[in-house]
Every structure is written in structure tokens, then in C-alpha cells.
Amino acid sequence: MTRVQAADATKQATKQATRPTTRQPTGRRPHLPALDGLRGVAILGVLLFHTGHLPGGFLGVDLFFALSGYLITGLLLREIEATGAVSLVAFWGRRVRRLLPALATMLTVVTVLVWAVGPPDLVRTTLADGPWVQANLVNWHLLAESAAYWDRFGPDRVFEHLWSIAVEEQFYLVWPVLVLVIARGGRRVGRRVAVTAAVASAVSLVLMVALAGAPDPTRVYTGTDTRAFSLLLGAVVATRPTPAPSARTAGRWAGVASVSLAAGIGTVWSLADGVNSPWLFTGGLFAHSLAAALLIGLCVREPRTPVATLLARWPLRWLGLISYSLYLWHWPVFVLLSPQRGWIRTVAACALSIGLAALSKYLIEDPIRFRATWARGRSGVLAFAAVMVGLALLWSALPAPAPPTVDIGRLG
Known part of the structure; x- marks a missing residue:
């Protein structure tokens, strides 16, 4: 062995010896700024839709769904690998x-405020919807109440936007269990998870198409079964790692592909008009969700593309960082301020919503999520139980106004 070969062997042995032999228990991956930017785009679309300035902005919810499916599935697979x-x-x-x-903070503040100053009809629906929000079933409750999604944007229900949070929560309950069952089946977990998610998303699409014939498509738009494909397509993309030999090839076309996908998504947002766009419910939503999932995957695998670079800019990133609380707060604010009546009210309602979301993130979300030791372990379970009991008491303790009565004698 020559001196150079001996030196190379020594370096290689040193590298092998210094490699960590244990993995992180949850398999965390580095933070990806472009995904925060995608959240910012999604919440911006929802805000513009709810203020009447972007008919297709409701599709921001589909972008949230695809992101959730991607991130949660990736987290689960990395934990299985580790x-x-x-x-x-x-x-x-x-x-x-x-x-x-x-969520609990928003529910408490909004319920008390509506009960104190809101009109009787709004108080009744708020107290009636609250327990279903707490149970993560409000989307099915609204369907049972025949609350039409496309006609409902008026001062009638402050919690109706939480149907999408309920869909995600139901996904968080079922999908990890299914992934765990798949993981116990042996090797190639990622491939079997991908197949399961793909088949389930196809079934969800078939259900949507089969049920889409009704004049009001609310059932297929807010039902968990018919919207599952938006989450599952994100899950499919999360299972597909980029093979090393194709990484260079992917880099060459990723920029063009990401621009094309972003342009297609933007075009759909500008053309879609809810109930007046029946093509959405016969495959359009599926295609949009697939495009969103593919764009997410490209932003992760090729973070230097023009689209990913733009999404990583601070304004969009910051909107994405507060997007969860902003989604929670914006609709109750909009119901109470009616921003559809003009740009001044729109700006005021959006500013108030953003301010409340920022307060929620920095004073409630982050401290409890990252720093509160009492929120973990046995004390965390007790805190969770206390919050759930407190919310249940809130719905039952506040008296609801009596429903209006009709004098039958005057009808004649």
C-alpha cells in the first residue's frame, strides 16, 4: 500500500468512525421556507375569497390539505425509518x-363575544355548532343542518369555516394508524404506503364524481370521504424520494415544471367559481390537488427553482407562519365586520385578523408548543382534559336566545 493509499484509508476510517450511529427518534428534516410560503399563498387565497375578491381563492384549502398530507406522511415515514x-x-x-x-382560545373568545353582542340567530348557531367543532365533526354537522357552503357567506355562522379543520383532524386520527399497520407488514413501507394512498385517493375521487349530481355540491366539497384525495395525494408524493442518479436530470427540468404547475394552479384559482364550476367536482379538484402535491414535492426536492425561491421570501413566509391562527380568526372577524361591503372594511378586517393571528402565534401557540413543559406527559393529559371540560361547560352554561315564534292566527 502506498503512502497516498494509506492516507486515503485513514481518512475513510475516520469518517466511518465519526458518523453518528443513532438516528433522531422522530426523523426530523430541515425546515423548508418554501413550504411556509405555500401556506402564505393558501391563506391569502382564502382571505381574498371570503372578502369577495377572488372567486377561486377557496382552493387555498386544497393547498393546505395537500401540504398536511405531505408533511404528516413524511414525518411518519421518517419515524418508521428511524x-x-x-x-x-x-x-x-x-x-x-x-x-x-x-383553537380553544378562539372558540372561547368568539363565543363569549357573540353571546354578549351578537344577534339572536348568530348566538343560537354559535352555541349549537361549538360542541361539533370541539368533537372535530363540524363538517358533518353542517351537512346535517343543510348549511350550503356556497350560499352561506353572511352573518349567520362564525364557526362554519372550521369544516376544513375537522377534515384534517379526522385524517390525523385515521391515517397514522393505517401507516402503522402497513409498517408492521415488513419491508418497502414507503411503497406500500404510496399504493394505499393512491388507491384510497382514487376511491375518494369516484365517490365525489358519483355524488356530484346534486344542485348544491356542498356534500362532496365538505365531506371527509369525498375530500380525502386532497390529503392523500400529498401523502403519495411524500413517499417518493428522489433517486440519486436522476437528481441532476430533475434539476434541469424542475424549474420549468414548477413554473408550469404554479401557473396552472393560478389559472384555476382565477377561473373557478364554486357551484358555477361543475367541472371542479368531476375531476377538477382532483387535478388541482395533484398539481399542488407535485409542486410541494418539487419545492422540497429543488429548493433553488424560481418558484421555490419566490415562495421563500419573507412576506409570504411570515403569512405562512401565522396561517393556522389567521385561518381560525379571519372568518369570525369577517362575519362581524362584513368586509364584503367595501375595500376599507376589507383592509380593516384583514388587518385585525392578522393582528389577532400574530398574538395567537407568539403568545399562545409557540410558548405552549415549544416551551411549556407542563403541556407534555401526564400534566399535558390533565391540561387537555381540563380544556375539553371547560369548552363543554361553555356551550352548556351560556343560555341561548329563544327561537322566534310564529303567530299562526295572524297567517290567515
């Missing part, structure tokens, strides 16, 4: 710490 299993208790604990504090 530990060989999924800790459902730990997963659900993280979801509770992430979602419940901001």
Missing part, C-alpha cells in the same frame, strides 16, 4: 399541542 414504528401517543400529543391551544 425507530421501526410510530408512537401514536406521541404523534397525537404533538398534534394537540400544535392545534388545540389556538
Whole structure:
């Protein structure tokens, strides 16, 4: 062995010896700024839709769904790779710490405010919808109440936008269990998860198309079964790593592909008009969700493309960082301020919503999620139980106004 070969062998042995022999238990990946930017675009579309300035902005919810499916599935697969299993208790604990504090705060503040100053009809629907929001079933409750999504944007229900949060929460309950069952089946977990998600998304699409004949498409738009494909397509993309030999080729076409996908998504947002666009419910929503999932995957695998670079800019990133609380707060604010009546009210309502969302993130979400030791373990379980009991007491303790009566004698 020559001196150079001996030196190379020594370097190689040193590298092998200094490599970590253990993996992070949850398989965390580096933070991706472009995904925050995508959240910012999604919430901006929802805000513009709810203020009447972008008919297709409601599709921002589909972008949120695809992001959730991608991120949650990636997290689960990395945990399986690192530990060989999924800790459902730990997963659900993280979801509770992430979602419940901001949600419970908004529900309490809005309910008390509406009860104190709102009109009787609004008070009644708020107190009636609250328990279903708490149970993560408000989308099915609204369907049972025949609350039409496309005709409902008036001062009647302050929690109706939470149907999408309910769909995501139901996904968080079912999907990790299914992934854990798949993981126990042996090798090639990612491939089997991909097949399962693809088949389930196809079934969801078939259900949507089969049920889309009704004059009001609310059932297929807010039903968990018919919207599952938006989450599952994100899950499919999350299971497909980029093979090393094709990475250089991917880099050459990723920029063009990401621009094309972003342009297509933007075109759909500008053309879609809810109930007046029946093509959405016979495959259009599926195609949009697929494009969103592919764009997410490209932004992750090729973070230097023009689209990913633009999405990583600070304004969009910051909107994305507060997007969850902004989604929670904006609709109650809009109901109470009626921003559809002019740009001044629109700007005021958006500014107030953003301010409340920022307060929620920096004073409630982040402290409990990252720094509150009491929110973990046994004390965390007790805190969760206390919050749930407190919300249940809130719905039952506040008296609802009596429903209006009709004097039958005057009808004649």
C-alpha cells in the first residue's frame, strides 16, 4: 500500500468512525421556507375569497390539505425509518399541542363575544355548532343542518369555516394508524404506503364524481370521504424520494415544471367559481390537488427553482407562519365586520385578523408548543382534559336566545 493509499484509508476510517450511529427518534428534516410560503399563498387565497375578491381563492384549502398530507406522511415515514414504528401517543400529543391551544382560545373568545353582542340567530348557531367543532365533526354537522357552503357567506355562522379543520383532524386520527399497520407488514413501507394512498385517493375521487349530481355540491366539497384525495395525494408524493442518479436530470427540468404547475394552479384559482364550476367536482379538484402535491414535492426536492425561491421570501413566509391562527380568526372577524361591503372594511378586517393571528402565534401557540413543559406527559393529559371540560361547560352554561315564534292566527 502506498503512502497516498494509506492516507486515503485513514481518512475513510475516520469518517466511518465519526458518523453518528443513532438516528433522531422522530426523523426530523430541515425546515423548508418554501413550504411556509405555500401556506402564505393558501391563506391569502382564502382571505381574498371570503372578502369577495377572488372567486377561486377557496382552493387555498386544497393547498393546505395537500401540504398536511405531505408533511404528516413524511414525518411518519421518517419515524418508521428511524425507530421501526410510530408512537401514536406521541404523534397525537404533538398534534394537540400544535392545534388545540389556538383553537380553544378562539372558540372561547368568539363565543363569549357573540353571546354578549351578537344577534339572536348568530348566538343560537354559535352555541349549537361549538360542541361539533370541539368533537372535530363540524363538517358533518353542517351537512346535517343543510348549511350550503356556497350560499352561506353572511352573518349567520362564525364557526362554519372550521369544516376544513375537522377534515384534517379526522385524517390525523385515521391515517397514522393505517401507516402503522402497513409498517408492521415488513419491508418497502414507503411503497406500500404510496399504493394505499393512491388507491384510497382514487376511491375518494369516484365517490365525489358519483355524488356530484346534486344542485348544491356542498356534500362532496365538505365531506371527509369525498375530500380525502386532497390529503392523500400529498401523502403519495411524500413517499417518493428522489433517486440519486436522476437528481441532476430533475434539476434541469424542475424549474420549468414548477413554473408550469404554479401557473396552472393560478389559472384555476382565477377561473373557478364554486357551484358555477361543475367541472371542479368531476375531476377538477382532483387535478388541482395533484398539481399542488407535485409542486410541494418539487419545492422540497429543488429548493433553488424560481418558484421555490419566490415562495421563500419573507412576506409570504411570515403569512405562512401565522396561517393556522389567521385561518381560525379571519372568518369570525369577517362575519362581524362584513368586509364584503367595501375595500376599507376589507383592509380593516384583514388587518385585525392578522393582528389577532400574530398574538395567537407568539403568545399562545409557540410558548405552549415549544416551551411549556407542563403541556407534555401526564400534566399535558390533565391540561387537555381540563380544556375539553371547560369548552363543554361553555356551550352548556351560556343560555341561548329563544327561537322566534310564529303567530299562526295572524297567517290567515
